[in-house]
Amino acid sequence: MDILVFTECWLKYAITTPHLDGFASLATRNNPIQNDGVVVYARLDLNCKIYEPILSEANCLVCYTNDTAVICIYRSPSYADINIFLNSLENLISTLSSYNNIVLMGDINIDVKDDNHDKRSHEYLNSLAMLGFLPAHNKPTRLENYLDHILLKTKLDACVLIIETAITDHVPTLLLLYKKHKWIHHAAKTKKYLNFVEIKRELDNYDFEVVLKESDPNIATNIFIDIVGCIIKKHSSVKIISRKFRTVKPWMTAGLIRCIRNRDSLHIKARKLQDNITIQITYEYKRYRNFLQTLLRKVRSEYERCEFLKAKNNIKETWNVIKILRTQKRLKSLL
Numbered sequence: 001m002d003i004l005v006f007t008e009c010w011l012k013y014a015i016t017t018p019h020l021d022g023f024a025s026l027a028t029r030n031n032p033i034q035n036d037g038v039v040v041y042a043r044l045d046l047n048c049k050i051y052e053p054i055l056s057e058a059n060c061l062v063c064y065t066n067d068t069a070v071i072c073i074y075r076s077p078s079y080a081d082i083n084i085f086l087n088s089l090e091n092l093i094s095t096l097s098s099y100n101n102i103v104l105m106g107d108i109n110i111d112v113k114d115d116n117h118d119k120r121s122h123e124y125l126n127s128l129a130m131l132g133f134l135p136a137h138n139k140p141t142r143l144e145n146y147l148d149h150i151l152l153k154t155k156l157d158a159c160v161l162i163i164e165t166a167i168t169d170h171v172p173t174l175l176l177l178y179k180k181h182k183w184i185h186h187a188a189k190t191k192k193y194l195n196f197v198e199i200k201r202e203l204d205n206y207d208f209e210v211v212l213k214e215s216d217p218n219i220a221t222n223i224f225i226d227i228v229g230c231i232i233k234k235h236s237s238v239k240i241i242s243r244k245f246r247t248v249k250p251w252m253t254a255g256l257i258r259c260i261r262n263r264d265s266l267h268i269k270a271r272k273l274q275d276n277i278t279i280q281i282t283y284e285y286k287r288y289r290n291f292l293q294t295l296l297r298k299v300r301s302e303y304e305r306c307e308f309l310k311a312k313n314n315i316k317e318t319w320n321v322i323k324i325l326r327t328q329k330r331l332k333s334l335l
Contacts, residue, residue, distance in 0.1 A: 001043075002042070002043050002046055003040065003041065003042050003043070003046075003048070003063055003070060004020075004023070004040070004041040004042075005038070005039075005040055005070070005072045005105060005106065006038065006039040006040075007037075007038050007059075007072070007073070007074035007106050007107040007148075008035050008036075008037065008074050008107050008170075009027070009036075009037030009038065009039050009074075010034060010035055010036075010037055011027055011028060011031045011036060011037030011039070012031045012032075012033070012034045012036060012037070013034070014027075014037070017039050020041050022043060022044055023041040023042060023043055023044060024041070024042050024043075024044055024048065024050065025039060025040065025041045025042070025050075026039070026040055026050040026051070026052070026061055027039045027040075028052055028059040028060070028061060029052060030052065030059065031059060033076050033078065035074075035076060036059050036074060036076065037059060037074065038059045038060065038061050038072050038073065038074050038106065039061075040061045040063050040070075040072050042063050042065075046065050047065060048063050048064065048065040049063070049064055049065065050062070050063045053092050053095075054088070054092075055073070055085075055088050055089065055092055056084045056085055056087075056088035057075065057076075057079045057084050057085045057088070058073050058074060058075040058076075058079075058085055058088075058089075059073065059074045059075075060072065060073050060074075060092070062092075062096070064096070064099065067099055067100040067101060068099060068100070068101040068102075068103070068177070069096045069099040069101070069102050069103070070102075070103045070105065071092065071093070071096070071102065071103065071104045071105070071106075072105060072106050073089075073104070073105070073106035073107070073108060074106055074107050075106070075107070075108050075109050075110075076109065077109040082110065082120045082123060082124060083123075086123065086124065086127050089127075090127065090131065093131055100154065100155070101152075101153070101154040101155075101156055101177065102133070102152070102153040102154065103150065103151075103152055103154075103175065103177070104128070104133055104149070104150070104151040104152075104153075105148075105149065105150045105151070105173070105175065106148070106149065107147060107148050107170060108124075108147065108148070108149050109147050110124050110147070110149075111145045111146055111147060112124065112125060112135065112146045112149065113138070113140070113144075113145070113146045114138065116146075128151055131153070132153040133151040133152065133153045134151060134152060134153075135149065135150070135151055136150040136151065136152050136158055136160045136175065137150060137160040137162065137173065139162045140171075141162065141170050141171050141173065142169065142170045142171070143271065147170065148170050148171075148173055150173055150175050154177065156177050156178055156179065157177075157178040158175065158176065158177050158178070159175075159176045159178075160173060160174065160175050160176075161173070161174040161176075162174075164264070164268055165264060166263060166264045166267035166289070190238050190239060190240050191238070191239055192236060192237070192238050193236065193237050193238075193239060194232065194235065194236045195235040195236070198235040199231055199232055199235045202231050202234075202235070203228070203231060206227065206231070208224070208227070210223060211223050211224045211227070249300075250303065251299055251300050251302075251303035251304075253299075256295070256296065256299065259292050259295070260292065262288070263285070263288055263289055263292050266284060266285040266288055266289075267285050267289070269285070270284070270285040304321075304325055307321045307324075307325070308321060
């Protein structure tokens with residue numbers, strides 16, 4: 001990720017926000033309501049600037065670099081009238097008119113689904129449309145409501161994904177902005193396999209006379225390297241590693257990953273069947289979630305104990321273990 005945006009962060013009583021290695025961050029200071037708070041993390045190598053503008057009846061951070069600006073907003077549902085908010089937002093957008101690409105995103109708490117007859121929804125969308133902003137997705141982000149918005153003013157190709165997960169109350173949204181004529185391709189997780197038996201067999205049977213007859217040692221070496229390289233390439237293959245075999249953490253097992261997927265499946269089921277009395281009485285998802293959380297803590301503690309036992313007679317290795325564990329815990333605290 002280049003930029004991470006967190007909203008409704010309950011920052012009114014928070015002293016600090018978590019650190020994330022490789023990212024610069026900023027949190028809103030104007031948080032009058034207990035739910036208020038926006039936190040933005042931007043990759044250090046992007047050289048982004050982040051500041052907190054004045055925005056009425058909402059928390060806001062603006063992150064900008066080169067020709068792109070991202071407006072990150074949390075607006076509490078306790079504000080009934082949106083006119084003050086819209087007027088202030090229009091003033092903020094006018095200060096960013098020099099940017100070719102502007103992204104407006106966050107938890108706005110205005111339901112903008114197509115069949116919504118709420119007057120505020122139409123005022124909000126019409127006001128932003130007049131400024132050149134169009135919605136980038138039309139998917140619900142909390143139950144059946146479209147509360148978390150991404151609106152774009154750009155000529156770049158864009159893609160928005162809605163991620164079903166148990167991590168957050170509202171489902172996360174992922175925005176990909178593609179540089180013009182440049183599509184980003186991330187390398188798949190792969191593993192290279194060599195057939196050593198066939199490589200050895202072919203090398204044993206190969207006639208290296210062409211190498212032995214060459215009088216120039218440099219040319220002979222290059223010929224030899226080319227021959228061996230071609231044989232190795234001929235008997236090698238690259239395969240994509242299935243996600244179910246990828247280890248997220250060193251203490252994570254395939255069984256635990258299956259449990260996590262089952263937990264997420266139960267969470268989705270519980271959210272879709274809120275009116276189901278049986279589901280609500282038995283709290284199947286909550287009981288399974290709590291059980292899994294206890295199990296994960298136990299497995300992780302056992303892993304850490306074993307790591308310290310392995311390094312107990314080596315001070316340098318002990319400090320390496322401490323460093324690795326501290327990094328893992330710091331990343332976990334961001335979730």
